[in-house]
Amino acid sequence: MFKNRSLAFRQCFFILLFVLVFCAIIILFITDRFYDLVLRDVEKAAASMTEATANKLDQTFQVAARVASQNALMMESGNPSEKDIQNILRKTMESISDHPEIYGVCIAFDERAYNDKDQYMMYYAYRNRGNVKLDKVGSRDYHYFYYNWFSMPKILNRAIWVEPYYDKGAGDIVMTTYSVPFYRKVDGKKVFWGVATVDLSLAWLQKIVRKTQMYKQDYACLISKTGRFITHPDVELVMNQTIFGMAKQTKNKTLENVGRNMVDGKSGFSPIARNVYGEKSWIYYTPVESNEWSLAMVFPEKELFAQLNRITWYVLGMAVLGMIGLLLIVIGITFRVTKPLRQLTELTRDFGHGNFEAEIPDFDGNDEISTLGKAFKKTQKELIEHIANLKATTAAKERIESELNIAKGIQEGILPRIFPPFPEFEEFDISSSLEPAKAVGGDLYDYFMLDRDHLCFVIGDVSGKGIPASLFMAITQTLQRTIARIGNTPGEIVTRLSRALHQNNETYMFVTYFLGVLNLQTGRLHFTNAGHNPPFMLKGDETVEKIDTLHGPPIAISDHEYGTKTIELERGTMFFMYTDGVTEAMDRGNNEFSEARLTAVLAENIYIDSPEKTVAAVRGAVKEFTAGYEQSDDITMLVLSYFGPSEKK
Amino acid sequence: MRFITTLFVLLYAMMLGGGELTKVTFCPQWYPQAQFAGYYVAKKSGLYAKYGLEVDIKFNPPQRSVVESLPQGKADFASDFLATGLTLRAKGLKIVNICQLSQQSALAIAVEKEKSGIKKLSDLEGRRIAIFPSYFKMEPESFLKLKGIKADLVPVASGIELYIWNGVDALTVMYYNEYNMMIESGINKKDIKLFYLKDNGYNIPEDGIYCSERMLKEKPEVCRRFVLATLEGWKEAFKHKEKTLKIVKQYMDMEHLPYSETHQGWMLNAMEKLFKKPSGQQQRLTADQCDLTFNLLNKGGFIEKKPEFSKFYQPVVKEYNLTEDK
Numbered sequence: 001m002f003k004n005r006s007l008a009f010r011q012c013f014f015i016l017l018f019v020l021v022f023c024a025i026i027i028l029f030i031t032d033r034f035y036d037l038v039l040r041d042v043e044k045a046a047a048s049m050t051e052a053t054a055n056k057l058d059q060t061f062q063v064a065a066r067v068a069s070q071n072a073l074m075m076e077s078g079n080p081s082e083k084d085i086q087n088i089l090r091k092t093m094e095s096i097s098d099h100p101e102i103y104g105v106c107i108a109f110d111e112r113a114y115n116d117k118d119q120y121m122m123y124y125a126y127r128n129r130g131n132v133k134l135d136k137v138g139s140r141d142y143h144y145f146y147y148n149w150f151s152m153p154k155i156l157n158r159a160i161w162v163e164p165y166y167d168k169g170a171g172d173i174v175m176t177t178y179s180v181p182f183y184r185k186v187d188g189k190k191v192f193w194g195v196a197t198v199d200l201s202l203a204w205l206q207k208i209v210r211k212t213q214m215y216k217q218d219y220a221c222l223i224s225k226t227g228r229f230i231t232h233p234d235v236e237l238v239m240n241q242t243i244f245g246m247a248k249q250t251k252n253k254t255l256e257n258v259g260r261n262m263v264d265g266k267s268g269f270s271p272i273a274r275n276v277y278g279e280k281s282w283i284y285y286t287p288v289e290s291n292e293w294s295l296a297m298v299f300p301e302k303e304l305f306a307q308l309n310r311i312t313w314y315v316l317g318m319a320v321l322g323m324i325g326l327l328l329i330v331i332g333i334t335f336r337v338t339k340p341l342r343q344l345t346e347l348t349r350d351f352g353h354g355n356f357e358a359e360i361p362d363f364d365g366n367d368e369i370s371t372l373g374k375a376f377k378k379t380q381k382e383l384i385e386h387i388a389n390l391k392a393t394t395a396a397k398e399r400i401e402s403e404l405n406i407a408k409g410i411q412e413g414i415l416p417r418i419f420p421p422f423p424e425f426e427e428f429d430i431s432s433s434l435e436p437a438k439a440v441g442g443d444l445y446d447y448f449m450l451d452r453d454h455l456c457f458v459i460g461d462v463s464g465k466g467i468p469a470s471l472f473m474a475i476t477q478t479l480q481r482t483i484a485r486i487g488n489t490p491g492e493i494v495t496r497l498s499r500a501l502h503q504n505n506e507t508y509m510f511v512t513y514f515l516g517v518l519n520l521q522t523g524r525l526h527f528t529n530a531g532h533n534p535p536f537m538l539k540g541d542e543t544v545e546k547i548d549t550l551h552g553p554p555i556a557i558s559d560h561e562y563g564t565k566t567i568e569l570e571r572g573t574m575f576f577m578y579t580d581g582v583t584e585a586m587d588r589g590n591n592e593f594s595e596a597r598l599t600a601v602l603a604e605n606i607y608i609d610s611p612e613k614t615v616a617a618v619r620g621a622v623k624e625f626t627a628g629y630e631q632s633d634d635i636t637m638l639v640l641s642y643f644g645p646s647e648k649k
Numbered sequence: 650m651r652f653i654t655t656l657f658v659l660l661y662a663m664m665l666g667g668g669e670l671t672k673v674t675f676c677p678q679w680y681p682q683a684q685f686a687g688y689y690v691a692k693k694s695g696l697y698a699k700y701g702l703e704v705d706i707k708f709n710p711p712q713r714s715v716v717e718s719l720p721q722g723k724a725d726f727a728s729d730f731l732a733t734g735l736t737l738r739a740k741g742l743k744i745v746n747i748c749q750l751s752q753q754s755a756l757a758i759a760v761e762k763e764k765s766g767i768k769k770l771s772d773l774e775g776r777r778i779a780i781f782p783s784y785f786k787m788e789p790e791s792f793l794k795l796k797g798i799k800a801d802l803v804p805v806a807s808g809i810e811l812y813i814w815n816g817v818d819a820l821t822v823m824y825y826n827e828y829n830m831m832i833e834s835g836i837n838k839k840d841i842k843l844f845y846l847k848d849n850g851y852n853i854p855e856d857g858i859y860c861s862e863r864m865l866k867e868k869p870e871v872c873r874r875f876v877l878a879t880l881e882g883w884k885e886a887f888k889h890k891e892k893t894l895k896i897v898k899q900y901m902d903m904e905h906l907p908y909s910e911t912h913q914g915w916m917l918n919a920m921e922k923l924f925k926k927p928s929g930q931q932q933r934l935t936a937d938q939c940d941l942t943f944n945l946l947n948k949g950g951f952i953e954k955k956p957e958f959s960k961f962y963q964p965v966v967k968e969y970n971l972t973e974d975k
C-alpha cells in the first residue's frame with residue numbers, strides 16, 4: 001500500500017495515525033474514568049430517591065397496619081357484640097378519613113366461630129362515593145375462609161400483608177390487605193378466632209410511586225413478594241405479569257437475577273440490557289420493609305450519562321477539529337518541503353523523455369534538497385553540452401561515412417569489373433574478386449591489353465588499410481596504365497612506376513606489386529614480383545606450382561631497379577594470384593588460413609575453363625574458415641586461365 | 650365421517666327452523682384460565698353456533714363441585730376431575746361422563762429440595778402441605794394416606810403465597826398451573842422437586858365433560874353436538890395458540906384475574922400434552938383407570954361403593970384426535 005504512495009502521503013499518514021491512536025487512547029481512558037464517577041453519583045442519587053419512596057410506602061403501610069392491629073386487639077379484649085363490631089369499624093373509617101389510600105376495614109370470624117348459629121360472621125366497612133358503607137358479608141358465594149387474606153394469617157399465626165387481588169365480594173377494586181389474626185381462649189388454650197383487616201387501594205399506592213421521577217424517561221416499578229408488578233409504566237403488566245415471567249419472555253437472565261435479589265429483600269444497582277422501552281438501562285432496587293415488597297427505579301442509560309455523553313461529544317468534536325487542523329498543517333509543511341523533490345522528479349521524467357531543456361529552479365539554501373537541486377542543475381548543464389557534442393560528432397561521422405561510400409564507389413569504378421572482360425579473346429579467361437576490409441581498401445588488381453597479342457595483368461597490396469591505402473591505390477592504379485607500354489619489360493614498367501610513386505611519397509607507403517605480361521600466341525609470360533605473395537600455377541593434372549621468384553622490395557619506397565622473369569604457360573593452365581588477405585585471414589582462434597590451406601583448396605578447385613569457380617571456391621573456403629570473424633585485411637584474388645593461341649587467324 | 654355428521658347436524662339445525670340455537674349452560678371447575686381454552690375458543694370462533702348451540706360459560710367459585718349442580722338443572726354441562734365425578738356418582742348423583750379429555754394425571758406435590766430437606770416421599774412425614782380445597786383435596790389426601798404419610802394438610806385455593814411466606818413446607822400443584830406459578834414467582838426451577846402421583850402408581854386422568862343422566866337421555870343430540878363442538882374448539886385452540894391466549898385473556902379479565910402471557914402459554918401447552926392419547930390405548934377412558942381411581946379414593950375414605958363403569962362413562966363421540974390433524 002505504501003510502496004506506490006508519495007513521500008508526503010506516507011509522512012502525513014503515519015503522523016496522523018499516531019496522533020489518532022494516541023488521542024483515542026486518551027479519550028477512552030478519560031471517558032472510562034468519568035463513566036465510573038458518573039455511575040457512582042447516579043447510584044447515590046438513585047438510591048436516595050428510591051429509598052425515599054420506599055420509606056414513604058412503608059409509612060403508608062405502617063399507618064394502615066396499625067389500624068388493623070388495633071381492631072384485632074379490640075376483638076381480643078372482651079366479647080364484642082355485633083353492634084360493637086359495627087361501631088368499631090365505623091369509628092375506624094372516620095379516624096382514617098384523611099388517609100384516602102385506606103379503602104376499607106373488616107372483621108371476619110372463622111367458620112362457625114363467632115357463635116353456633118352463624119357459619120359466616122364478617123363485617124366490612126368501606127368508602128363509597130364519599131360516604132362510609134358497612135356491609136355484612138359471607139355466604140355460599142363468598143366462602144371467605146379459603147381466601148388468602150383469611151387463611152394465611154390463620155396458618156402462619158402472624159399478621160401479614162397479602163398479595164394484591166381483585167376482591168369482588170367486598171370492594172370491587174384491586175387492593176392489598178393487611179390481615180391480623182386474633183385469638184380467644186378455649187379451655188385455657190389460645191385458639192384462632194378471626195382476622196381484622198385493612199385494605200389499601202392499589203391505585204393510591206401507584207399514585208405515590210408514580211410521583212417519584214428523576215429524569216424524563218425513568219420509571220419506578222413496585223413488585224410484590226411473588227415478583228408480581230404492582231406498578232409499571234406498561235399497564236398491561238400491572239397485576240398480570242411477574243418480573244420472572246417477563247425475564248423468561250425476554251430471555252433476560254440479568255432481569256431474573258435482579259428479580260430474585262428484589263424478592264429476597266436486597267438492595268442493589270444493576271445494568272439491564274433493555275427496559276420496557278427497549279433501551280439499555282440501570283435499575284436501583286430496595287425493599288419495602290413492611291410487606292417485603294420491593295421498589296425499583298429504572299433509568300435509561302442515555303439519560304444517566306447525558307451530560308457525560310455531551311462532554312464526550314464536545315471533546316471528540318474538538319479532537320476531530322484538532323486532527324483536521326493538524327492534518328492541514330502537516331500536509332502544508334510536507335508539501336512545501338517536498339515541492340523541490342517533486343520538481344526534481346518531474347525533471348527526471350523530462351530527462352527520460354529526452355527533454356533536457358526543462359527549467360530547473362534555483363535552489364538557495366544549504367539543506368539536502370537544495371544541494372541535490374544544485375547538483376541537478378550542474379548535471380543538466382553538462383548533459384546538454386555532452387549531447388551537443390555527441391550530435392556534432394555523429395553528424396561529422398555520418399558525413400564522413402557518406403563521403404566514404406562515395407569514395408568506395410569511385411574506387412570500385414577504377415577496378416575492372418566487367419566479366420568476361422574480353423569475350424572476343426578465346427585465348428584466355430580472367431576472373432577476380434576484391435573484398436575490402438573497410439569501406440575502401442588498399443588492394444588493387446588490373447588487366448588490360450597492351451596490344452592484340454599482349455595481356456598485362458597486375459595485382460598489388462598497398463600498405464595499411466582504409467582511406468590512406470585507397471588513395472595510394474588509386475594513384476598506383478591510375479599510374480600503371482599510363483606507364484605500361486608495349487615494348488617495355490615488366491621490370492622496366494615496375495621500376496618506372498616505383499620511382500614515380502616514390503617521388504612524392506612523404507608518408508612512406510609502399511605497395512607489394514606483381515605485374516605480368518602474357519603473349520597470347522606463344523604462352524610466354526614475363527613477370528615482375530615486387531615483394532608480393534608468389535602466385536600459383538595450376539595445371540589440369542591437379543598440380544599446384546608456386547612461382548617463387550622475387551625481384552625486390554615492394555614499390556614506392558626506393559629507386560630499386562626491378563628485373564623480369566619469363567616462364568612458359570602451357571595450354572590449359574591457371575595462374576592464381578592473391579593478396580595476403582587470403583592467407584592471413586584469421587578465425588576466432590587467431591589461426592591463419594595459411595598458404596598450405598590455400599594450396600590444398602586450389603588443388604581441389606582447378607576449373608581451367610571457369611576461373612570464376614576457382615575464385616568462388618577459395619572465397620568460400622576463406623569465409624568458412626573465418627566463420628564470421630572480423631576481416632582484418634582486404635582479400636583479393638586474380639585468376640587467369642590460358643587456353644592457348646586461338647585457332648582462327 | 651366427520652363431514653357426514655356435520656352435514657346431518659346442519660340439516661337437523663335447519664329442520665329446527667333455521668337460525669334458532671339451543672341454549673345450554675357450561676360450568677368449568679376452576680377459575681377462568683387456559684385450562685378451559687377449548688370451550689372459550691369454541692364459543693368465540695362460533696363453533697358452538699355452527700353446531701346449533703348457544704353456550705353460556707358460567708364461572709362458579711370452586712367451593713362446591715360444579716358437577717353437583719347438574720342434576721338440579723342449574724347447569725347443563727360441567728367439566729371436572731375424574732375423581733370428583735366418580736365420587737359424586739358413587740354418592741348416588743345421577744351424572745355421566747360423556748367425554749374424557751385429560752389422559753394423564755398432572756397432580757404432584759412440590760418441594761424445594763435444599764430448603765425443605767425433603768428428598769423422598771416419606772420425608773413428607775410430619776410436614777405441612779398445602780392442598781386444594783373442596784373435592785380437589787381428595788386425591789392428594791388419599792394418596793398420602795395410602796402411602797402411610799401423616800402430614801399437616803392445609804386447604805387453600807392457591808398455595809403459592811403461603812409457600813413463599815414459609816407457611817407450608819410443600820404444596821400440591823397441577824403441572825399446568827401451580828408448578829409454573831412457582832417458577833414465575835421466582836423459585837428456581839432447578840431447586841424444585843415434584844412427586845407426581847402418576848410416577849407413584851396413580852396415573853389418574855382428570856378433566857372430563859359431565860352432564861346429568863336425564864340430559865343425556867332426553868337430549869342426546871345436544872350432548873353430542875356440544876362435545877363435538879368442544880373437541881373442535883380444543884383442536885382449534887391448540888392450532889392457533891396466540892389467538893387462543895387472547896381469548897383466554899378476555900375471560901380472565903372479566904373476573905379480574907391476573908393474566909400472564911407466559912404462564913397461560915405454558916398452561917395451554919401443558920393441556921395439549923395431557924390431552925394426547927397414549928398409543929395403544931383404545932378408549933379415552935378405561936374401566937381399569939376407573940378402578941384405579943376408585944381404589945385410591947376408597948383408601949382415602951371418600952368412596953365406598955364402586956360405580957358401574959358402563960353407566961358412568963357414556964362417551965357421545967366414539968373416536969377423535971385432538972392433537973393431530975386427520
